[in-house]
């Protein structure tokens with residue numbers, strides 16, 4: 046009896062061990078991950094009988110196949126969804142969908158798009174859809190962008206970007222005024238402007254900084270569209286220009302011209318001499334400091350490090366010279 050019990054417990058132990066071993070050996074389960082690029086879909090108010098469409102996307106951001114079912118639920122038949130039904134998406138695949146809205150009366154129409162899938166974390170999802178029909182004409186403002194990024198420029202420069210304001214309703218859009226909160230950004234267009242349906246205007250915004258820094262502003266558009274005030278965010282970055290005369294040539298005069306005056310194949314006694322290059326060719330590629338032979342020699346990544354047989358230049362000095370080249374290697 047005792048032996049029998051011992052045998053059973055030995056077997057149970059063995060089973061446990063085998064069980065946990067085979068768990069560890071199982072291949073990792075690849076899971077799908079559903080991403081929907083909208084939370085809700087909001088149509089503007091449009092005239093009865095007119096049509097508006099909105100697109101959205103489903104993306105499989107996981108590693109396993111995504112099985113998804115799409116259904117449109119509505120009380121009326123003002124919306125249509127294309128495509129609908131069952132879909133399989135491989136990892137990184139995208140499904141593009143279009144919702145069409147054609148109101149039949151003066152009313153607000155709520156609906157839902159149900160998305161069920163095998164994503165364990167997001168298996169049942171509802172996208173709210175809403176649109177309104179009206180008998181009266183309505184003005185609508187549409188923007189080509191809700192952000193203008195001016196990128197990086199030198200603090201003594203300026204740059205311009207365009208934005209298009211369109212009248213997409215069925216009544217005249219009146220844009221009363223446009224305000225910008227920071228005066229480094231300027232708008233050239235004079236307001237008010239009246240746009241009949243189907244027309245648009247292009248507005249130029251100029252970024253002209255005075256001092257270096259990151260600028261983050263807002264442009265606000267006041268109109269008779271129900272979306273008013275519309276806000277466009279403005280992003281820009283201004284960098285201090287590095288001067289050759291005051292920040293670069295003095296480095297050569299202090300550490301290099303002893304050898305690179307007339308000998309050593311490269312003359313560093315002036316901007317013109319530097320840009321005329323060495324016996325082997327150009328040492329500066331304007332706009333690309335990292336690939337310029339001059340910077341490689343200073344960092345010691347192309348043969349002997351410069352200055353030869355002397356301590357290296359400070360990193361901050363090399364960075365500044367590299368920035369001067371990145372900014373276009375100007376004679377400034």
Ligand code: HEC
Nearest residue numbers: 300301304309310311323325328338339342349351352353
């Ligand atoms: C002690 C003398 C000496 C000093 C100081 C010196 N160099 Fe040189 N440099 C040389 C010699 C010799 C060569 C050629 C051999 C070589 O490339 O290593 C050279 C080569 C170079 C080259 C490569 C030119 C080519 O043919 O492509 C660059 C660029 C350069 N030096 C920049 C500098 C800079 C910038 C400084 C100052 C921070 C400096 N050097 C300081 C002696 C010097």
